[in-house]
Amino acid sequence: MKPTLYGEVADRVLSLIESGTFQAGDKLPSIRTLSGRFAVSVNTVKEAYGLLETQRFLEARPQSGYYVRRGVPPLPKPAGEEGQRPTLDPREVGMCRIYGEMTRDGRDRSGASLAIALPDPALLPAAKLNSAFQTAWKTLGRGMMDYAFSPGLPLLREQIAQEALQAGMALSPDEIIITSGTSEAFTLALMTLCRPGDTLAVEAPTYFNFLSLIRELGIKVLEIPAAPDEGVNLEVLAWALDTHQVKAFVTIANFNNPLGYRMTDDRKKTLVELCRSKSVPLIEDDIYGDLPFAGPRPRTCQSFDTEGNVLLISGFSKTLASGYRIGWSVPGRWFDRIDKLKSLTSVATATPTQWAVGRFLETGGYQRHLRGMRQRLADQVGAMTEAIARCFPEGTRVSRPAGGFVLWVELPGTADTTVLYESALTEGIVFSPGEIFSASGKFRNSLRLSAGVWNEGTARAVARLGRLAGGPG
Amino acid sequence: MKPTLYGEVADRVLSLIESGTFQAGDKLPSIRTLSGRFAVSVNTVKEAYGLLETQRFLEARPQSGYYVRRGVPPLPKPAGEEGQRPTLDPREVGMCRIYGEMTRDGRDRSGASLAIALPDPALLPAAKLNSAFQTAWKTLGRGMMDYAFSPGLPLLREQIAQEALQAGMALSPDEIIITSGTSEAFTLALMTLCRPGDTLAVEAPTYFNFLSLIRELGIKVLEIPAAPDEGVNLEVLAWALDTHQVKAFVTIANFNNPLGYRMTDDRKKTLVELCRSKSVPLIEDDIYGDLPFAGPRPRTCQSFDTEGNVLLISGFSKTLASGYRIGWSVPGRWFDRIDKLKSLTSVATATPTQWAVGRFLETGGYQRHLRGMRQRLADQVGAMTEAIARCFPEGTRVSRPAGGFVLWVELPGTADTTVLYESALTEGIVFSPGEIFSASGKFRNSLRLSAGVWNEGTARAVARLGRLAGGPG
Numbered sequence: 047m048k049p050t051l052y053g054e055v056a057d058r059v060l061s062l063i064e065s066g067t068f069q070a071g072d073k074l075p076s077i078r079t080l081s082g083r084f085a086v087s088v089n090t091v092k093e094a095y096g097l098l099e100t101q102r103f104l105e106a107r108p109q110s111g112y113y114v115r116r117g118v119p120p121l122p123k124p125a126g127e128e129g130q131r132p133t134l135d136p137r138e139v140g141m142c143r144i145y146g147e148m149t150r151d152g153r154d155r156s157g158a159s160l161a162i163a164l165p166d167p168a169l170l171p172a173a174k175l176n177s178a179f180q181t182a183w184k185t186l187g188r189g190m191m192d193y194a195f196s197p198g199l200p201l202l203r204e205q206i207a208q209e210a211l212q213a214g215m216a217l218s219p220d221e222i223i224i225t226s227g228t229s230e231a232f233t234l235a236l237m238t239l240c241r242p243g244d245t246l247a248v249e250a251p252t253y254f255n256f257l258s259l260i261r262e263l264g265i266k267v268l269e270i271p272a273a274p275d276e277g278v279n280l281e282v283l284a285w286a287l288d289t290h291q292v293k294a295f296v297t298i299a300n301f302n303n304p305l306g307y308r309m310t311d312d313r314k315k316t317l318v319e320l321c322r323s324k325s326v327p328l329i330e331d332d333i334y335g336d337l338p339f340a341g342p343r344p345r346t347c348q349s350f351d352t353e354g355n356v357l358l359i360s361g362f363s364k365t366l367a368s369g370y371r372i373g374w375s376v377p378g379r380w381f382d383r384i385d386k387l388k389s390l391t392s393v394a395t396a397t398p399t400q401w402a403v404g405r406f407l408e409t410g411g412y413q414r415h416l417r418g419m420r421q422r423l424a425d426q427v428g429a430m431t432e433a434i435a436r437c438f439p440e441g442t443r444v445s446r447p448a449g450g451f452v453l454w455v456e457l458p459g460t461a462d463t464t465v466l467y468e469s470a471l472t473e474g475i476v477f478s479p480g481e482i483f484s485a486s487g488k489f490r491n492s493l494r495l496s497a498g499v500w501n502e503g504t505a506r507a508v509a510r511l512g513r514l515a516g517g518p519g
Numbered sequence: 520m521k522p523t524l525y526g527e528v529a530d531r532v533l534s535l536i537e538s539g540t541f542q543a544g545d546k547l548p549s550i551r552t553l554s555g556r557f558a559v560s561v562n563t564v565k566e567a568y569g570l571l572e573t574q575r576f577l578e579a580r581p582q583s584g585y586y587v588r589r590g591v592p593p594l595p596k597p598a599g600e601e602g603q604r605p606t607l608d609p610r611e612v613g614m615c616r617i618y619g620e621m622t623r624d625g626r627d628r629s630g631a632s633l634a635i636a637l638p639d640p641a642l643l644p645a646a647k648l649n650s651a652f653q654t655a656w657k658t659l660g661r662g663m664m665d666y667a668f669s670p671g672l673p674l675l676r677e678q679i680a681q682e683a684l685q686a687g688m689a690l691s692p693d694e695i696i697i698t699s700g701t702s703e704a705f706t707l708a709l710m711t712l713c714r715p716g717d718t719l720a721v722e723a724p725t726y727f728n729f730l731s732l733i734r735e736l737g738i739k740v741l742e743i744p745a746a747p748d749e750g751v752n753l754e755v756l757a758w759a760l761d762t763h764q765v766k767a768f769v770t771i772a773n774f775n776n777p778l779g780y781r782m783t784d785d786r787k788k789t790l791v792e793l794c795r796s797k798s799v800p801l802i803e804d805d806i807y808g809d810l811p812f813a814g815p816r817p818r819t820c821q822s823f824d825t826e827g828n829v830l831l832i833s834g835f836s837k838t839l840a841s842g843y844r845i846g847w848s849v850p851g852r853w854f855d856r857i858d859k860l861k862s863l864t865s866v867a868t869a870t871p872t873q874w875a876v877g878r879f880l881e882t883g884g885y886q887r888h889l890r891g892m893r894q895r896l897a898d899q900v901g902a903m904t905e906a907i908a909r910c911f912p913e914g915t916r917v918s919r920p921a922g923g924f925v926l927w928v929e930l931p932g933t934a935d936t937t938v939l940y941e942s943a944l945t946e947g948i949v950f951s952p953g954e955i956f957s958a959s960g961k962f963r964n965s966l967r968l969s970a971g972v973w974n975e976g977t978a979r980a981v982a983r984l985g986r987l988a989g990g991p992g
Contacts, residue, residue: 167661175664176656179871183649188640191648191840226699226844226865233864241715241737259863264714367664369870371699390732391706392699396869397842398652 052093053285055084059098063114070116074104101282102271159499160507161476163303163452164368166499169422171415175367175406182401190398196388198224198374199400205407206374212342212413213335214349215358221376223385224395228333228373231359233259234384234391235329235375239294239357240265247286247295249278251454251483251492253303253331256296260485267485268292274445274454277302277309280316287324294327294357300344301334304454304483304494306447308344318350327380332360334450336416339424344449354378362403364450365416370399423451426500433505434495437512437519451497457515463493469514475507525566526758528557532571536587543589547577573754575744632972633980634949636776636925637841639972642895644888648840648879655874663871669861671697671847672873678880679847685815685886686808687822688831694849696858697868701806701846704832706732707857707864708802708848712767712830713738720759720768722751724927724956724965726776726804729769733958740958741765747918747927750775750782753789760797767800767830773817774807777927777956777967779920781817791823800853805833807923809889812897817922827851835876837923838889843872896924899973906978907968910985910992924971929964930988936966942987948980 059080062068074080077095081088095112098104104112183190197203203219210217225231240246242264248256250269260267268286272278278297286292297317299309309317321328330347338344348358357380361373372395377384388394406412430453434444441458457463463479470477478496480489495508513519532553535541547553550568554561568585571577577585656663670676676692683690698704713719715737721729723742733740741759745751751770759765770790772782782790794801803820811817821831830853834846845868850857861867879885900920907917907928914931930936936952943950951969953962968981986992 164666167664170661170664172661172664179652179656183652188643188645190842191640191643191645192842193637194842226869227867229863230865237735255863255866258859262710262860262863369663369665369667369867371865371867371869386731387735390702390728390735392703392844392865393728394700394842394844396699396844396872398871398875399869402871 051086052090052097055080055086055090055094056097058084059094060103063103068114070114072114073110074112074114076111097281101279102273158476159504160495160511161478162498163364163494163496164498165364165419165423165451166426166501169419170365170367171406171411174409174411174415175370175402178405178409179398179402182398182405186401190401192397193394194224194397194400195394196223197385198222198395199397199404201408202372202400202404203374205404209407209412210376213332214345215376217376221378221381223375223377223381223388224400225359225361225373225375225388226371226392226395227363227368228331228359228361229255229259230371230388230392231361231373231375232256232329232331234387235294235357235359235377235380236260236263236265237387237391238377238380238383239327239329244293245290247283247290247292247326248485249297249302249305250485251304251480251489252296253298254478254482256331257482257485265293269485269488270295272302272305272307274305274307277305277307277313278317280313280320283317284320284324287320287326292326294329295321296329296331297347298331298334299347300332301337301447301450303331303334303450304445304452304478306445306450306452306454308338308448309347311345311350314345314347315350318347318356322351322353322355328356330356330358332358333364335360336365337420337423337451338449339420339427340448348376348378351378354380357384365412365419366403366406367399370403371396372399372403420449423449423497427451427453427497429500430495430497430504430508433508434512437509437517438515439512439517442515442517453495453497454492455495456492459491461491461515464490466493466511466515470511473510473514475511475514477511524559525563525570528553528559528563528567529570531557532567533576536576541587543587545587546583547585547587549584570754574752575746631949632977633968633984634951635971636837636967636969637971638837638892638896638924639899639974642892643838643840644879644884647882647884647888648843648875651878651882652871652875655871655878659874663874665870666867667697667870667873668867669696670858671695671868672870672877674881675845675873675877676847678877682880682885683849686805687818688849690849694851694854696848696850696854696861697873698832698834698846698848698861699844699865699868700836700841701804701832701834702728702732703844703861703865704834704846704848705729705802705804707860708767708830708832708850708853709733709736709738710860710864711850711853711856712800712802717766718763720756720763720765720799721958722770722775722778723958724777724953724962725769726771727951727955729804730955730958738766742958742961743768745775745778745780747778747780750778750780750786751790753786753793756790757793757797760793760799765799767802768794769802769804770820771804771807772820773805774810774920774923776804776807776923777918777925777951779918779923779925779927781811781921782820784818784823787818787820788823791820791829795824795826795828800851801829803829803831805831806837808833809838810893810896810924811922812893812900813921821849821851824851827853830857838885838892839876839879840872843876844869845872845876893922896922896970900924900926900970902973903968903970903977903981906981907985910982910990911988912985912990915988915990924969926968926970928966928968930966932964934964934988937963939966939984939988943984946983946987948984948987950984 077091080091105115203222207217207219245266247268249272270283332346348356358376443456445454467479478494480492550564553564578588676695680690680692718739720741722745743756805819821829831849916929918927940952951967953965
């Protein structure tokens with residue numbers, strides 16, 4: 047794509063910032079001055095400054111002008127055409143030293159529920175799943191021991207196709223592949239779309255397990271900034287896709303992990319069209335999509351896709367039973383390859399849990415279950431938000447998700463949540479420090495808390511964490 | 520490694536065969552003649568001819584001399600030192616056009632049981648597994664819905680460690696990682712040891728799903744010949760490991776799939792020591808090891824390993840329930856990495872099936888179950904062997920496995936089992952043609968039959984297959 051004139055001006059301004067000519071807090075030349083200096087129209091400069099403002103490099107101060115923002119994470123600068131501009135390669139995803147420790151602690155400690163995005167088991171339909179299991183046993187007998195080969199149990203795929211209507215997706219069961227959780231669906235997507243050394247674009251921040259897996263597979267990461275209100279910055283994404291060889295873009299568009307946003311339908315449409323026009327596959331993780339606090343279940347990006355360019359992954363780990371390992375994929379035009387890879391890498395997902403979930407969905411109880419669960423999660427997220435406002439230092443900012451159950455907390459000033467993590471750990475409190483949501487060490491002033499469990503214990507842990515962070519506690 | 524003198528002579532003789540100077544059936548120069556021609560001792564030539572005989576390039580005919588064998592699959596010629604000799608790169612694993620079709624057919628047809636190596640469900644302890652499930656439900660309740668994080672349920676790992684004593688392995692539960700079937704364990708091993716473009720050495724023939732997965736991952740294959748009586752040719756393997764950059768060697772040493780052999784303990788020891796001395800990891804698939812027809816359960820290669828250089832994979836798909844997807848890995852010195860990869864790629868294996876198998880093993884019924892199953896499988900393999908002898912053309916050769924339940928059938932003359940496959944398919948009979956057990960199109964005169972199911976239907980299918988192959992049927 048030929049760059050626009052205002053895009054070129056924006057790039058030149060960025061170079062001046064990167065070279066140190068203008069530094070954080072500096073005021074930039076006025077629009078009129080720059081128009082003269084660069085020999086372009088006033089409108090072109092306005093558009094350029096507007097773009098850089100959207101990209102959060104600049105901020106406009108009323109009656110004053112444009113300033114270089116403080117504390118903006120440096121963006122990878124795109125490679126120029128014909129190598130005219132310096133290239134800043136997407137960074138290798140760095141190892142997060144905390145991750146291993148965190149999950150190890152997360153396993154055994156009750157104080158770890160702040161760290162792991164799982165709902166309170168009390169919110170899950172245990173008795174009904176058990177009875178679905180029993181029904182399956184009675185019907186199937188020995189059949190319960192056989193393979194339910196990829197793409198998976200027809201009953202389960204039919205039920206998922208029916209539920210998918212809620213998300214605006216008109217799917218045939220034949221478009222669905224059952225996987226061992228959403229993680230396996232993501233793994234298969236990466237194995238299909240990327241090779242070691244390739245570059246994948248992700249939202250920044252994004253789910254840390256995704257980053258760790260991407261790194262393990264030797265894939266490079268290009269981080270596209272996302273904002274808690276509206277999601278990924280589509281202008282930056284467009285720019286990145288034009289200037290980098292990107293093999294796919296990964297989005298969690300509904301009740302994003304960790305920021306909590308729900309992209310509007312218009313922005314989803316734009317995102318789908320952008321990826322299509324650049325021939326870049328869109329991997330969409332919709333695992334939180336079933337959990338809006340109010341209003342209708344949001345649509346997926348996939349529901350706006352007509353070309354098979356969206357590879358949707360989802361599952362029941364947040365709404366039914368994480369331990370069953372039932373996820374699914376709608377791989378679009380990569381169906382055959384994902385189906386084959388699934389067959390080769392694990393043959394099939396376990397038969398008994400496929401049957402149990404299939405039978406449970408068949409009873410029609412899933413939507414009813416979700417109604418109750420959504421209300422409970424809304425209450426829990428509300429209660430945790432209040433507790434954070436009360437117990438954390440002044441200036442702390444909290445995301446306002448409209449669904450799901452994670453909260454993104456930005457601490458004021460020069461707070462370092464990696465340090466906070468260490469001190470909290472000694473008291474048996476574990477959370478997800480902001481750093482692990484980035485491939486390049488960003489977000490060290492932030493942290494993610496899960497409101498999946500809200501009880502006296504977690505309330506106490508949040509209060510204590512607030513105090514450790516310098517708040518009233 | 521500096522090549523030995525007799526190795527160099529053997530290489531020169533091989534070049535003469537490859538260049539067409541000596542062709543299949545041709546008599547080679549006498550030992551004395553060659554000794555003069557190459558200016559080496561008579562003993563050196565003797566050793567060279569002996570090596571080539573072991574490698575199955577030559578055959579010795581009493582009172583006559585050495586001849587180039589007919590029908591010997593061409594071996595990849597090793598690269599020379601400093602490029603003095605021509606290099607024949609390990610071939611990219613070729614796509615097997617039949618595979619997809621075969622498994623698709625295998626799914627739906629009863630006539631497909633000859634193709635898929637699964638035991639008759641009637642041989643499996645369905646009622647006991649069901650009751651183990653119920654016990655687990657009663658004990659655990661909601662816990663059945665939680666993650667059983669990698670490395671997996673402690674109860675199950677303890678039980679596996681106890682059973683492993685039968686195979687000569689003194690394991691701690693902490694050395695074991697539970698996987699979603701042996702396939703996932705193999706996938707994790709490959710992801711750990713190889714990158715795209717790397718070379719893996721395998722037995723030829725070997726399990727076709729392994730070859731397909733290796734190919735999907737962009738890994739190259741070096742095929743080391745194996746014989747139905749004693750297994751992989753250790754001399755060729757040593758030579759290959761010296762002359763190629765090999766990332767690992769894969770063996771199915773106990774009741775090999777497809778050849779049926781059980782390597783002796785001495786050869787296992789030699790293999791383990793060979794891999795250790797060359798710093799090449801040994802991946803051992805022991806999935807058939809629990810199924811000897813008589814005598815004690817054979818030891819694994821892993822049981823001779825003292826360095827953590829053997830990465831063992833196994834599972835319960837052949838002995839309890841394929842659909843449960845319970846496999847396991849003893850990854851030796853790659854434990855941490857496999858554990859991490861398992862966590863990232865699928866988080867955990869399904870909890871209910873881990874509990875069910877764990878509880879079943881805990882009752883102590885596994886060894887009793889195996890005793891009955893071994894006898895039944897021995898009978899079935901015997902019956903199918905007789906049927907093949909009766910119904911297939913004269914000159915057909917059948918493997919004589921001492922365990923497991925697959926038979927390797929070599930047809931006489933110029934038979935082509937890929938063609939036979941097509942004609943059998945039209946009659947609803949599916950088997951595994953020899954070609955898919957090779958990365959380079961070998962074994963087209965052979966086929967694998969599973970004797971996991973033996974009843975009127977499979978007996979009829981074997982008879983019909985014999986007739987299609989040109990036998991009395």
